[in-house]
Amino acid sequence: MHPSFQERIDEVGELLQRTKAARSGFYSRIDRRAPAKPVRYQVVGGSFGMYQIKDLTTGKTRAFRNDYKAAHDLAMQFEAKANRQITVAL
Incomplete structure (x- = not known):
């Protein structure tokens, strides 16, 4: 190297x-x-009245919402999905 x-x-x-x-x-x-695990999704105020939900691991925007509460709820749903254990059936 x-x-x-x-x-x-x-x-x-x-x-x-x-x-x-x-x-x-x-x-x-x-x-x-x-916290045991860092937060993966963050609500960011984009423009006036619009909120972005950003994935901190990739830096990409996952979704947009007009209301902060709706954006926060969706970010919490994304977090819950990301924290699920993946099981592989053989």
């Missing part, structure tokens, strides 16, 4: 460790446990 790629990988690894440490420090300050 090229040395510059390895340097990049090392830098990203260090930054991820710092963010995990900062996140755990934040949760210890508010006396709560950190």
Whole structure:
């Protein structure tokens, strides 16, 4: 592997460790446990009166809604589907 790629990988690894440490420090300050799994879907205010539901793993927009409550409910449905266990029958 090229040395510059390895340097990049090392830098990203260090930054991820710092963010995990900062996140755990934040949760210890508010006396709560950190969530076991990170959130996958986020509601983002796009334009005036429109809300996007973004998939944080891919960065793509999954859906649009006119109402924040409807967007939040749909994001929660997407989260529930994403958290299901996949079973394979042989």
